[in-house]
Amino acid sequence: MSKKHEQHSSQPVPVVADGMTLGVVGVGVMGQTLIRGLLSNRVVERERLWAGDKNSATCESASKELEIPVESDFQSRVPTADLILICVKPADAPMVLATLRNAGLRRETLLISILAGVATDRIESLLGTENPVVRAMPNTPAVVNEGMTVVCRGTYAAKSDLERASHIFEAVGKCLSIDEVHFNAITALSGSGPAYQFLIMEALADAGVRVGLPRQLALTLVAQTALGAARMVLATGRHPAALRDDVTTPAGCTIAGLLMLEDGKVRSVLARAVEEAAKVSAHLGVSPAKMSETAAGQRAGH
Numbered sequence: 001m002s003k004k005h006e007q008h009s010s011q012p013v014p015v016v017a018d019g020m021t022l023g024v025v026g027v028g029v030m031g032q033t034l035i036r037g038l039l040s041n042r043v044v045e046r047e048r049l050w051a052g053d054k055n056s057a058t059c060e061s062a063s064k065e066l067e068i069p070v071e072s073d074f075q076s077r078v079p080t081a082d083l084i085l086i087c088v089k090p091a092d093a094p095m096v097l098a099t100l101r102n103a104g105l106r107r108e109t110l111l112i113s114i115l116a117g118v119a120t121d122r123i124e125s126l127l128g129t130e131n132p133v134v135r136a137m138p139n140t141p142a143v144v145n146e147g148m149t150v151v152c153r154g155t156y157a158a159k160s161d162l163e164r165a166s167h168i169f170e171a172v173g174k175c176l177s178i179d180e181v182h183f184n185a186i187t188a189l190s191g192s193g194p195a196y197q198f199l200i201m202e203a204l205a206d207a208g209v210r211v212g213l214p215r216q217l218a219l220t221l222v223a224q225t226a227l228g229a230a231r232m233v234l235a236t237g238r239h240p241a242a243l244r245d246d247v248t249t250p251a252g253c254t255i256a257g258l259l260m261l262e263d264g265k266v267r268s269v270l271a272r273a274v275e276e277a278a279k280v281s282a283h284l285g286v287s288p289a290k291m292s293e294t295a296a297g298q299r300a301g302h
């Protein structure tokens with residue numbers, strides 16, 4: 001029987017089965033953030049959590065900070081894992097997946113990848129096994145439990161695997177399950193999104209300094225205003241244009257400022273930024289051989 005999208009029971013499935021472990025490979029920014037979320041929200045007990053990283057100095061400091069085993073020689077733990085989160089850079093995916101396979105990865109172990117631009121079918125083909133794979137695109141506000149993560153499942157993953165993954169990312173913010181076809185767009189919008197917001201906030205804080213405010217005060221005003229505006233959009237469900245109209249007094253200062261933003265083409269600049277990021281995202285997980293085929297094709301006019 002084909003295992004493709006096989007359904008399991010409707011009972012909630014534990015994130016990690018009894019007696020088994022959860023591993024995190026790559027303890028950089030995202031890996032550490034997710035581990036902290038898992039621990040503080042008691043998604044998994046500390047004793048059942050382990051991590052691996054390439055660099056032994058990173059392992060030592062992360063292990064001290066997180067109070068879990070973090071080792072460069074993590075292979076012996078792989079067969080005990082019911083779930084492994086892959087949090088390395090996209091270019092390191094082939095090496096890490098080969099390491100997991102050669103370390104005795106069980107066929108049932110769920111692999112959750114947060115690698116930007118690396119599709120589930122690429123992970124499956126690099127792995128060469130029929131393990132369930134879930135792809136996730138989180139973002140850095142997960143550090144303050146306000147992350148936005150989107151998940152989708154690969155060929156051998158069941159709905160229950162998506163639920164297990166959602167449980168993990170809900171520990172650090174919101175999580176939605178969306179078709180993989182949208183992942184490059186999502187990577188460009190919410191994955192890269194915090195960086196756009198930081199740049200906009202930095203520019204507005206500069207603007208505050210330009211009109212005479214001390215920098216720290218300007219930054220506080222800008223950041224709290226961004227937080228409040230975001231909360232209003234989410235809490236009211238109203239269109240941002242309607243919320244904007246509410247604060248735009250006839251002949252007032254807000255409409256004067258808004259018109260300057262429109263003159264500066266702020267809408268199309270933001271749309272082009274996301275469009276460009278989505279194009280780059282589509283190439284992040286492509287193997288070097290395929291990249292050169294694409295480049296050759298482009299040179300040949302395809």
Ligand SMILES: NC(=O)c1ccc[n+]([C@@H]2O[C@H](COP(=O)([O-])OP(=O)(O)OC[C@H]3O[C@@H](n4cnc5c(N)ncnc54)[C@H](OP(=O)(O)O)[C@@H]3O)[C@@H](O)[C@H]2O)c1
Pocket residue numbers: 025026027028029030031052053054055058087088089090092095096114115116117137138139140191
């Ligand atoms: N940061 C974001 O905003 C964000 C958002 C969404 C998704 N992501 C995705 O999340 C992933 C991780 O991003 P990040 O910012 O956390 O990266 P990062 O800080 O560079 O962390 C990756 C860690 O993995 C380690 N590593 C590399 N090769 C390894 C191997 N073979 N075995 C074990 N560990 C290995 C790295 O060690 P070295 O530094 O020594 O190489 C590093 O400590 C990326 O794929 C990215 O696309 C990031």
